[in-house]
Amino acid sequence: MLKRIHFLLLSIFLTLSSLLFPWSGHESYTYLVVKSLNLNLDKLVEIRPYTYKETRVYNTKYYYTDDFAGQRKFFDPLNDGKFPPDPSPVDGKLPAWQILTIYAQFPDFGMDEELNLSPLQSLIGNSQGVRHMRYKLGLIEAFEGDKSFLYFVDISKEAFAKGDEYWGYRFLSYALHYMEDLFQPYHETPGTFWEVVRSLMDKKTKNLLNNAHYAYDNYLVYLIHYSKHSEEVRKLIINTPKRRIPSNYEALINEVMMYGYSRFPEVHKHIKAAMGDILIERVPTIDDYQKLEAEGKLDRLYKVTKEIIVVMTGTIKAFLEDYLTTYAQK
Structure with a gap:
């Protein structure tokens, strides 16, 4: 009987995931983070061919292995068309910061879609959420965003160990994507019970x-x-110092998930209070955000989001410093 109840509840909350969501702005956010680090990420890295036999299954139609630096092939310039910068490679090389920046968005391009990853995905209609979220509702847990992070950390280590800096940084950028996703509270739970x-x-x-x-x-x-x-937020990301993190990366990503989960009630309350009936009809537009912001209705959401940005940024900076000094910059 208990198993039936658990399955029913799981079915209910997974139906809310039939549409899948990225924590937007991966490339811009990651650019601000990596450019603020004193880790020699301006160093030029030679573009190398993909030579890896991975254990992870992808939708190969969207698992691109060529380099697309300087092409803006998969995203349009945002706002001023210049940020984040994306210069073309010179003599087959590009800076490490650029690899980390442009490929941080890559896992949202379809490589995790249309796969057979879990019996639970039949309840959500797609496989991407399986890899990008880690839902928790009471005692019920589902999905494997944490495993996605750890997988790409490990294969990045493999690349650096054999002297392939390009794929070391590129795989690391994929890992950053999943860590950033797991700081988004709605990637931990879809709503109140x-x-x-x-x-x-x-x-x-x-x-x-x-x-x-x-x-x-x-x-x-x-x-x-x-x-x-925007100027305040960019400065906040740039100036946030690293924070103390677990040295074990599995413990680290578990800490990230629990933090995202802990911030859900407050974020959810302020989202509903600010946006009200808009959410019943549609997703807010930029004009909606600007109007709500001008009316002061986003003030509380902004406050809690700044707190999340500080913890996320301090954590990612600490992770990158630990990881790159240990595995990449020997």
Whole structure:
């Protein structure tokens, strides 16, 4: 009987994941982080061919292995068209910061879609969420965003160990993507327990939870590029110091997940209070954010999001310093 109850609850909250969401702005956020580090990331790295036999299954149609630096092949310039910078390689080389920046968005390009990864994915209609989230609802847990992070950390180590700096940095950028995803509270849980239960019977509640997830994903890229606070947010990311982290990367990513999960109630409360009925109908637009911001309705959400950005940034800076000084810059 207990197993049936668990399965029912799992089915309910997984139906909310039928639309899959990235924590937007990976390339811009990661650029600000890596350019603020004193780790010789301006060093030029030779572009190397992909020669790896991976144990991970991908949608190979979207698992690109060529280099697309300088092409803006997969993303459009945001806001001013110049940030983050994406210069073309020179003599087959590009700086390490650029590899980390442009490929941090790569896992959202489709490599995790249309796969057979878990029996649970039949409940969400797609496999991408399996790899990008780590849902927790009471005693129920699902998905493997943490394993995605650890996998790419390990294969990055393998690349650096054989002297392949290009793929060492590129695989590391994929790992950063999953770590950043797991700082997004909606990647840990879709709603409160009773909202999730109610969403099974009430379309408005289901729409609200789906659109709230989208809204917070988009809020980060809004803050970096379009908000009246954009300059403050960019400076915050640049100036945030590293924080103390576990030396064991498995313990580290577990800490990240629990932090994201712990911030969910506050983020969710402020999202709903600020955006109200908009979330029942659609995902907010940039114009919506700007109007709400001008009216002061995003002030509390902005405050808690700055706190999340500080912890996320301090954690990622500490991770990169530890990882790169240990494995990349010997």
